[in-house]
Amino acid sequence: MFVWDRATLRNLAIRFPRVVENAMLIGYDYLGWYVAAHVALVSHTARERLAGVLTCLAQGIGEKVAGGFEFEATNEELAGAANVTAFTASRFVERLAK
Numbered sequence: 001m002f003v004w005d006r007a008t009l010r011n012l013a014i015r016f017p018r019v020v021e022n023a024m025l026i027g028y029d030y031l032g033w034y035v036a037a038h039v040a041l042v043s044h045t046a047r048e049r050l051a052g053v054l055t056c057l058a059q060g061i062g063e064k065v066a067g068g069f070e071f072e073a074t075n076e077e078l079a080g081a082a083n084v085t086a087f088t089a090s091r092f093v094e095r096l097a098k
Contacts, residue, residue: 040083046082046083046084046092049083053078053082076089078093
């Protein structure tokens, strides 16, 4: 791992202001993701969070097929994205398939 000291970073920022702008934009994106995840955790049920993940994936990477959308994702991936257990994700997806 490479670590820069504060003076080196300041000099880099002075020479290349775009570095600071990019760092701020990245930080802003992470903060937005954190706030959205926190709001979802405190205001949505596990089922609602998982439904939101499935909807986003269907719209983003899904292929339209007869009766809906199709895409590849494991229960573990879905669970991680919705902050639920893999068992909960499996049970929910199984119910949707019926």
